[in-house]
Amino acid sequence: MQKSKSNLIQSVDRALQILECFSKKDNELGVTEIANRLDLHKSTTFGLLSTLESRGYLKQNLENGKYRLGLKLFELGKLVEEGMDLRASSFPYLKELVDKYDETAHLAICNGNQAVYIDKVEGESAIKMSSQLGRSVYMYCTGVGKAILAFMPEMDIDNIIQNTDFNQFTCNTITDPDKLRDELKEIRKREYCIDNEELEVGLRCVAAPIINYNGYPVGSISVSGPASRMSDEKLESIAKDLKRIVAKISETLGYKTEKYKNL
Structure with missing residues (x-):
């Protein structure tokens, strides 16, 4: 219309x-x-x-x-271009994750100090989530956001934290900047992150970052589901698949890594 x-x-x-x-x-x-x-x-x-x-x-x-x-138009154009490329290269993997785990898989990209959902595949038993395509979400309390934030340069992390209003969505939401920094360090060590009912009560999520040719996290993939089904064992299994998948996608963006090839 x-x-x-x-x-x-x-x-x-x-x-x-x-x-x-x-x-x-x-x-x-x-x-x-x-x-x-x-x-x-x-x-x-x-x-x-x-x-x-x-x-x-x-x-x-x-x-x-x-x-x-000016360069702002170039930045926005690159964001659109990367988003289109990511959707095309990531969709088969989102489908693979949903076929295997029957939960909801998301693809998000980085947009300033937020993450934006640009693709989503749901399983038959997946709960309905408020993750509409195009929706922006906070970095500090979502799986897709923390996965991106953790792998940013320290200067960018500092800038985002300083310009974030930390809201308490659940009793598990991290609202202390120092605790968030500690969490990001742990995420970098294990190379994936978990949203443990931090944005919505009853919802758990595991996510891993997509890295581009210059080592910058341009997006992330997550798998989300109800806490009753997303046990620690299931999260670990999904995390292993996610690390393999994001490594493959990152390679299509020019990021060179030998990791996870035997996973």
Whole structure:
């Protein structure tokens, strides 16, 4: 169903129109050029350009005062590209995990200081979960999030922790930054993580990270199920399969590892 133009936010629409002015031919544009193309006042155009530049979507050439597209667009484009590649390469493994364990398997990617679900396969006996595709989740209290966070550089971990509001979802939620750091160290040692009813009571999860060509965790795969079925023994069995699977997927992204080949 097409959105009515009456629902559009004018300032956002104008900002997007500015971004769409740029092309291979017109890779740099000045305030007056953009204002004329879009029939806007120069003051309005300048304000929009300044806002887009402050967010990294545009970059000003200080020599001539003109603007060009910024790195933020490249970052978002890479996120979309990696997500599409990951979905294609990961789906058979999600299906393999569900066929074997009859629980819910998720694929998530890193987006700033959160993880985002981009694929999901459910088993026949899987409980219904609030893990809609496209949903963002916290790093500190979810399996997919902790698996990514644990393998980030220390500087990124510090930044995310400092900018996180730690909410107490269950009695098992880790809300102390120091305890979270200790947990992340343990996750790095065993190379997988467990969500032990930290976000939802009665839900346990095991997850492992997907690493790209430069050693950065770009995503994770998890298997979730009710605590009544997800015993410690079952979690260990799933973890072994997960470590093998994420190693294979990571290799498709250019990450070189000899680990888990005999698992």
